[in-house]
Structure formats: C-alpha cells, structure tokens
Amino acid sequence: MSIFITPAMVGQVVISGLLAGALYSMVALGLALIFGVMRVINIAHGTILMLGAYTTFWWFHLLGINPYLSLLASMPLMFLLGLLLQRTLVTRVVDAPELSSLLLTFGISIALVNLAQLTFTSDLRSVEFLTGAFLVGPIALSKSRLISFGFAVTITLLAFWFLQKTKLGKAIRATSQNSEVAMICGINVPRIRLYAFGIASALAGAGGSLVAVIFAIQPEMGQVYTFKSFLVIVLGGAGNYPGALLGGMLLGLVEQLSSLFLTTQLSEAVAYVLLVLVLLLRPTGLLGGRAR
Amino acid sequence: MRKALLAALVIGSILLALYPMVATGYSIRFMLQLFMWVALAQSWNLISGLTGYVSFGHVAFFGTGAYTAAILVTTHAWHWAPASLTGGIAGVVLALIIGYPCLRLKGPYFAIAMLGLNEVMRVLVSYFEGLTGGGLGISLPILYASVQIYYAMALAAIAVTVTAYLIISSRFGLRLMTIREDEIAAEAMGVDTARYKLYAFLLSAFIPGVVGGLYARDQGYIEPLSVFPLLTTVTMIVMALFGGKGTVWGPVLGAVLLFSFQELVWARFLYLHQILFGAIIVFVVLIMPRGILGVIQQRYHLSRSL
Amino acid sequence: MHEGHLLELRQITKRFGGVTAVDRCSLELAPGKIYGLIGPNGSGKTTLFNCITGLEVREEGEIRFKGERIDGLRPHQVARRGIGRTFQIIRVFPELTALENLLVVTWESFDAAHHRARELLRFVTLDRLQNEYAGNLSYGQQKLLEFARVLMTDPELILLDEPAAGVNRTLLNDLLEAIRNLRAQGKTIFIVEHDMKVIMDLSERIFVLNYGKKIAEGPPGSIQSDERVIEAYFGG
Numbered sequence: 021m022s023i024f025i026t027p028a029m030v031g032q033v034v035i036s037g038l039l040a041g042a043l044y045s046m047v048a049l050g051l052a053l054i055f056g057v058m059r060v061i062n063i064a065h066g067t068i069l070m071l072g073a074y075t076t077f078w079w080f081h082l083l084g085i086n087p088y089l090s091l092l093a094s095m096p097l098m099f100l101l102g103l104l105l106q107r108t109l110v111t112r113v114v115d116a117p118e119l120s121s122l123l124l125t126f127g128i129s130i131a132l133v134n135l136a137q138l139t140f141t142s143d144l145r146s147v148e149f150l151t152g153a154f155l156v157g158p159i160a161l162s163k164s165r166l167i168s169f170g171f172a173v174t175i176t177l178l179a180f181w182f183l184q185k186t187k188l189g190k191a192i193r194a195t196s197q198n199s200e201v202a203m204i205c206g207i208n209v210p211r212i213r214l215y216a217f218g219i220a221s222a223l224a225g226a227g228g229s230l231v232a233v234i235f236a237i238q239p240e241m242g243q244v245y246t247f248k249s250f251l252v253i254v255l256g257g258a259g260n261y262p263g264a265l266l267g268g269m270l271l272g273l274v275e276q277l278s279s280l281f282l283t284t285q286l287s288e289a290v291a292y293v294l295l296v297l298v299l300l301l302r303p304t305g306l307l308g309g310r311a312r
Numbered sequence: 313m314r315k316a317l318l319a320a321l322v323i324g325s326i327l328l329a330l331y332p333m334v335a336t337g338y339s340i341r342f343m344l345q346l347f348m349w350v351a352l353a354q355s356w357n358l359i360s361g362l363t364g365y366v367s368f369g370h371v372a373f374f375g376t377g378a379y380t381a382a383i384l385v386t387t388h389a390w391h392w393a394p395a396s397l398t399g400g401i402a403g404v405v406l407a408l409i410i411g412y413p414c415l416r417l418k419g420p421y422f423a424i425a426m427l428g429l430n431e432v433m434r435v436l437v438s439y440f441e442g443l444t445g446g447g448l449g450i451s452l453p454i455l456y457a458s459v460q461i462y463y464a465m466a467l468a469a470i471a472v473t474v475t476a477y478l479i480i481s482s483r484f485g486l487r488l489m490t491i492r493e494d495e496i497a498a499e500a501m502g503v504d505t506a507r508y509k510l511y512a513f514l515l516s517a518f519i520p521g522v523v524g525g526l527y528a529r530d531q532g533y534i535e536p537l538s539v540f541p542l543l544t545t546v547t548m549i550v551m552a553l554f555g556g557k558g559t560v561w562g563p564v565l566g567a568v569l570l571f572s573f574q575e576l577v578w579a580r581f582l583y584l585h586q587i588l589f590g591a592i593i594v595f596v597v598l599i600m601p602r603g604i605l606g607v608i609q610q611r612y613h614l615s616r617s618l
Numbered sequence: 619m620h621e622g623h624l625l626e627l628r629q630i631t632k633r634f635g636g637v638t639a640v641d642r643c644s645l646e647l648a649p650g651k652i653y654g655l656i657g658p659n660g661s662g663k664t665t666l667f668n669c670i671t672g673l674e675v676r677e678e679g680e681i682r683f684k685g686e687r688i689d690g691l692r693p694h695q696v697a698r699r700g701i702g703r704t705f706q707i708i709r710v711f712p713e714l715t716a717l718e719n720l721l722v723v724t725w726e727s728f729d730a731a732h733h734r735a736r737e738l739l740r741f742v743t744l745d746r747l748q749n750e751y752a753g754n755l756s757y758g759q760q761k762l763l764e765f766a767r768v769l770m771t772d773p774e775l776i777l778l779d780e781p782a783a784g785v786n787r788t789l790l791n792d793l794l795e796a797i798r799n800l801r802a803q804g805k806t807i808f809i810v811e812h813d814m815k816v817i818m819d820l821s822e823r824i825f826v827l828n829y830g831k832k833i834a835e836g837p838p839g840s841i842q843s844d845e846r847v848i849e850a851y852f853g854g
Binding site: 494 | 751
C-alpha cells in the first residue's frame with residue numbers, strides 16, 4: 021500500500037484501467053447480447069473465452085505465426101460453437117425461468133472445462149510473443165496489452181457499427197427490446213437468437229485470444245471473466261449495449277485504481293463487492309436499463 | 313397409505329440409528345455425507361422451491377458456517393457441536409444482512425446477486441488471513457468423531473425435513489408458494505411478500521451453516537475453495553430438482569439417488585463423472601424440471617407433503 | 619373532504635418516464651354504489667387502479683379510503699384495509715388448487731376459512747373443481763375463481779378490471795347478477811370495462827378518462843350523450 025501517490029502513478033493506473041476495460045467491454049457485450057436477446061444468463065460465456073485462448077495458444081505453437089492473427093481462427097470457430105450450442109441446447113431455455121438457463125449453461129460450462137482438462141491438461145500455458153513496454157514519459161505501456169487494447173477497441177467498434185447499421189444488427193436490437201413485437205414485425209426471432217449467440221461467442225473467443233498473449237492459460241480461466249461480464253452488465257444496465265461499453269471501462273478503472281489503495285487480493289474482491297452493491301442500490305444499472 | 317408411510321419412517325429411523333454399530337468406517341462416512349446433501353438440498357428447497365427465488369449462491373451459508381465453527385474450535389477451543397450450531401446462526405445473520413435488500417431484486421438479478429455474494433464471502437475469507445488462515449485454510453485438531461457427526465448430520469437432515477413438512481402443509485407454506493406463482497397477485501391479495509420471503513430465506517440459511525460446521529469438523533481441514541464452490545450450490549439444486557422441488561420428500565429422494573449414484577458409480581471415473589453430471593443437469597433442466605415427485609404429485613393429484 | 623366518501627382521489631398523477639399515464643385525476647366514491655371507469659385504450663384506467671391498490675406509487679396527489687390516507691402503502695396493506703381487486707389478465711395461482719387459491723388470502727382460522735371458501739366456490743359453481751389445480755381450469759372458470767378469491771377477503775371496495783373480457787353471455791349474466799348482489803349487500807364496486815352495454819347497465823355513475831385526464835363523469839345517460847366522451851372515442 022503506497023503512502024505517496026504521484027500523478028504518474030495515477031496516470032499509469034488510469035491507462036492500465038482503460039486497457040483492461042476495453043477487453044471487459046468487448047466480452048461483456050457478448051454476454052449482454054445473450055441476455056438482451058434471449059433473457060438467458062450464460063455461465064458458459066467465460067468458458068468459451070477460454071476455448072478462444074487455447075485456440076490462440078495452439079495456433080501460435082503449431083503454426084508459429086503471429087498470435088494476433090489467430091483472431092481469424094478463434095472468432096469464426098467460437099461463432100460456430102455458439103451456433104451449435106444455441107441450436108441444440110440453449111434454445112430450449114429461452115424465456116424460461118432463470119434457474120433453467122443458469123443450470124443449463126453451468127452444465128455446458130462444466131462439460132467444456134472438463135473436456136479442456138482432458139485434452140489440454142491443466143498445465144499452465146502461455147503465449148510469449150510481445151514483451152516489454154513503450155515508455156511514454158513516466159508511464160509504461162505494456163506492448164501486449166496495448167495491442168490487445170487496440171484489437172478490442174476495433175472489434176467492439178465493429179460490433180457497434182454492426183448493431184447500428186446493418187439489417188441483422190437492427191433486428192437484434194429490436195428483438196432485445198421486445199421479442200413479441202419483433203416477431204409481429206416479421207423478424208425471424210429464432211434465427212436472430214441463433215446469430216446473437218454466435219456473435220456473442222465470437223466476441224468471447226476474441227477476448228480469449230487477446231487475453232492469451234497477456235496472461236496464463238488454463239481450463240478454469242474463464243470463470244472470472246464470466247463474473248466480470250455479469251458485473252459490467254449490471255453496471256451498464258441489462259439490455260443496454262452502450263452501457264456495457266461504459267460498464268467495462270468503469271470496471272477496468274475501478275479495479276486498477278483500487279490496486280493503488282488495497283492489496284491485490286482485496287482488489288480482486290472489488291469486482292464482486294461492486295456487483296452486489298450495484299444490484300442493491302441501482303439494479304437498473306448506472307445508466308438505467310430495464311428494471312425487469 | 314399414510315399409516316404405511318409413517319411405519320416405514322419409524323422403521324427406517326430405527327435402522328439408521330442402529331447402523332453405525334454394524335457399519336464400516338467408509339459406510340458411516342458415506343451415510344454422513346448423504347445426510348449432509350439431504351440437509352443442503354432440503355434447505356435450498358425452503359427458499360427456492362417454495363418462493364421461486366433462485367438462491368444461486370446458497371453454499372455461501374455453508375462456507376460461512378464452516379469457517380465460523382472452525383475458528384471457534386481452533387482458536388477458542390469450543391466443542392464442535394455448539395460451534396456448528398453457532399455456524400448455523402452465522403448463516404442466519406448473513407442471510408439477514410443481505411436478504412432484506414437482495415430479496416427486492418427480480419428473478420435473474422437475485423440469482424446473480426447470490427452468486428456474487430458467494431464470491432464476495434470467498435474472497436473476504438481469503439483476505440482476513442489472521443482470522444481464517446487465508447488461502448492456506450484452517451486445520452482442526454485431530455479428532456475421530458465420525459459416528460457422532462453421523463448422528464449430528466442425521467439430526468440436521470431430519471430437522472430441516474420436518475421443517476419443510478410443517479411449512480409445506482401449512483398456510484404459511486401456501487403463502488410462500490403464491491410468491492412463486494404470482495408475486496404481484498399475492499401482494500394484492502394481502503400477503504406481505506417481503507416479510508414472507510425473508511422468513512423463508514432465514515430459515516433456509518440455518519441448516520447449511522450448521523452442516524458446514526459439521527463438515528469442517530469431519531474433514532479436519534477447510535479452505536476457501538473447498539467450502540465456497542459453485543459446484544456445491546449447483547449440486548444441491550440439481551438434487552432438489554431431480555427429486556422434485558416444492559415437495560417435502562423430493563429433495564430427500566433426489567439427494568439419495570444422485571449421491572448414491574455418484575459415490576458408487578461415477579467417482580471411479582473422475583472426468584467421466586463430471587461430464588455425466590453435466591448430462592444429468594441437462595436432463596433435469598430440459599426433460600424433467602418438475603422432478604420425479606413433482607411429476608407424480610401433479611399426475612395423481614397427491615399432497616405436496618408427500 | 620366530505621364525510622361519508624368511501625374512496626377519494628385528489629389530483630392523482632402518475633408518470634412513466636416521459637409519459638403521463640394519469641393526469642391530476644380526482645374522484646369520489648360513495649359507499650354502496652356501482653361505479654364505472656371507461657376510456658379509450660391507454661387512457662390510464664388500469665394505472666389508476668394500480669395507484670389505488672398500491673401496485674404503483676403515484677407521483678402527486680392523495681388517496682383516502684374511509685378518511686385515511688392510503689397512498690404510499692404497500693399493496694398488501696391496502697388489501698388488508700378492505701380493498702380487493704381483480705386483474706385485466708387473470709392472475710390465479712396455477713399450481714395451487716382452487717380451494718387453496720381462496721384459503722391463502724384470509725387470516726381467519728383455517729377451519730373458518732375452509733368453510734367460507736367452500737361456500738364461495740359453491741357460489742361461483744366451482745365447488746366440484748375445488749381440488750383441481752387452478753392452472754388446469756378453463757378461462758371462464760379461472761375468471762370465476764379470481765372473482766371468488768377477491769370476495770374471500772370480504773372487501774368493502776371491490777375493483778374489477780375488465781370482468782367481462784373474454785366471457786361468454788351466460789357466464790356474463792351470472793357475473794353481473796353476482797355484482798348486483800354484492801351491491802345489495804352494501805359493497806362498493808368500481809369497474810373498468812370496455813363492454814359499453816355492461817357498463818351502462820350496471821353503473822350508477824361513470825367516470826371517463828382520456829390520456830390520463832378525467833374528462834367527464836355522471837350517470838350513464840348523460841355520459842352516453844356527452845360530446846367530449848364521443849369525441850374521445852371516435853373523434854380526432
């Protein structure tokens with residue numbers, strides 16, 4: 021715990037917060053899509069992120085090419101996995117009581133994590149590609165985090181462009197607001213749900229790839245990202261996609277800032293405490309969303 | 313029919329009471345854990361089976377009770393029995409603190425809040441190292457007490473099942489169910505839903521706390537990951553669902569069937585076991601969300617206190 | 619404030635975001651009469667009911683029941699003071715039996731409650747279905763059950779939200795008969811209804827809402843010929 025906090029330290033922390041925040045925003049956007057379009061709480065979201073991370077690992081170790089290019093593999097692969105999961109299992113718990121989707125996605129998560137443990141073993145893996153940092157004045161910007169940040173921002177912006185400008189994107193937003201009305205307007209709601217889950221999984225997969233170059237990879241790494249995505253959604257308001265963006269940034273900032281004042285252990289707890297606090301004080305999210 | 317059931321219960325109780333005299337150490341521990349799962353599944357049933365509020369972090373009470381009891385036994389030389397009871401009280405206190413604000417949340421948000429609560433407890437326990445040993449956990453002084461714990465767990469399971477019976481066959485239980493059926497209508501018909509939800513929640517937190525304390529004594533060692541795992545919450549939920557939530561004997565049946573199956577069959581093939589468990593979850597959720605007794609009860613118009 | 623009014627609403631206003639659902643509504647109900655509340659779709663009728671019963675919290679205004687302020691009370695407290703209501707969309711408790719649906723709402727002893735519940739079920743001709751799960755009943759039967767349930771608490775003021783919706787002619791006549799019976803017993807009824815014939819037949823006094831504002835009130839005859847009412851429904 022520091023006694024003297026210099027502006028440089030604050031600056032460092034803010035930058036780190038934003039770097040992390042972009043990743044959280046991107047991944048949480050996926051979870052927001054699933055909850056918004058289908059009212060499903062997807063506990064397996066982080067597990068898909070983990071699979072994306074492993075995709076990157078194997079890409080780098082078997083092909084030896086730039087791991088950032090593995091996004092071209094992990095995103096489509098996870099998209100397809102998402103389609104498969106939605107088509108076979110998740111579709112049956114859409115609009116069901118929350119217990120059903122919680123349990124089902126938990127079951128999927130366990131199955132996938134165990135599959136990963138069986139095939140990849142629980143050994144820690146890592147992708148050593150970029151090391152070192154750029155120095156901007158007193159602030160050190162880790163290269164890998166910076167580039168991951170860049171990709172995260174790009175992908176998130178693309179996702180938003182997609183949601184705002186394309187026909188499918190608009191259909192997704194319409195379905196999130198009111199699925200019954202959307203159906204009456206001729207939108208093929210089951211198909212929208214399918215694609216939404218696929219896209220969300222692709223976002224999770226991308227998150228995994230971008231995280232793989234920074235942190236260690238192991239089968240259970242996804243859980244913490246699921247929780248943080250929950251928090252982001254709660255912060256930003258359910259069904260509020262721009263809210264997910266802001267929520268992610270906020271989480272990143274708060275996490276990093278709290279590491280200035282608290283031990284690393286407790287700053288882990290910050291995310292969870294924040295989750296419970298926000299739920300109790302402003303369940304509609306900081307930006308307001310549906311109270312439903 | 314009623315008389316036959318009563319007779320079966322009495323005979324069963326006598327048999328179970330005499331069991332430790334003839335059984336091996338392994339069998340006693342098997343039964344002891346079985347009682348524990350019955351108690352957990354039934355406790356979850358009290359809040360979630362009846363009111364429909366999904367407590368997706370119920371293991372938080374178990375863990376809180378475990379740590380409370382462990383600390384009392386190691387640092388203050390308490391006997392494990394009063395320590396476990398205090399663990400139960402700790403669970404209720406926790407439920408009181410978070411129950412009042414959390415129960416105002418709607419369905420999915422309550423579930424997520426409970427999930428978050430469990431993680432908060434886990435991290436808090438890890439943090440206060442001086443008190444809890446942090447990530448290294450707490451080791452209790454060595455004591456062979458399997459037989460006593462067997463009886464204690466059995467008592468816990470019986471206590472919570474009797475509680476379930478009393479509630480479900482009373483108007484209090486009916487009112488709890490109206491909260492599940494249609495909370496707005498229940499409120500409009502004069503049911504103080506906030507108060508009833510809280511009562512059910514408090515009741516549901518006691519036994520997991522007690523059982524957590526007993527578990528700590530039995531295992532001799534606890535750490536944050538072992539007493540706050542999401543898997544435990546899910547397991548007790550699946551047991552309650554499988555047997556039939558909202559009924560008296562459903563959680564008992566579900567716990568007996570699934571735990572026996574798990575111990576006798578799956579535990580031999582570790583990873584297969586996990587995948588099979590995942591399959592069971594999918595089965596229960598998609599095919600039989602009412603559970604065995606739930607289906608039977610609906611079909612044949614039987615009483616819920618069956 | 620006059621004495622003798624059972625229910626009094628003063629300047630009740632309820633907003634949802636940018637929409638004013640109820641706009642400075644005031645009205646009084648004297649005991650022992652049947653009142654109607656009509657208006658085009660979206661005029662705020664159900665919202666007004668929700669404000670009275672506490673399901674919504676009004677932004678401005680006062681609500682007095684038997685002289686006592688009830689705005690701000692929780693719905694169960696309002697119900698216990700003697701105001702009962704049915705819903706636009708039927709809200710029975712599906713996994714409870716018909717009998718249980720009635721038993722849960724009263725606080726008298728279990729035995730007395732059983733007795734009255736069976737009587738009420740006989741009254742709405744559902745007694746042979748008393749052990750059937752409410753979710754298995756037909757639409758009309760559920761409607762009757764909801765009606766019986768609201769009577770179970772023996773309220774002084776009964777709010778009925780579209781009691782005639784989706785109900786066939788014979789059942790409807792039974793319902794209307796029952797409503798008149800209740801009035802004869804001294805109860806006060808306040809009905810939201812779209813079926814004009816029903817409202818005009820039953821009500822002694824009608825309030826008309828449009829865009830949340832009360833635009834007219836009076837006996838059925840005068841309402842029928844009131845220009846503002848006609849315009850609200852057909853004009854524009």
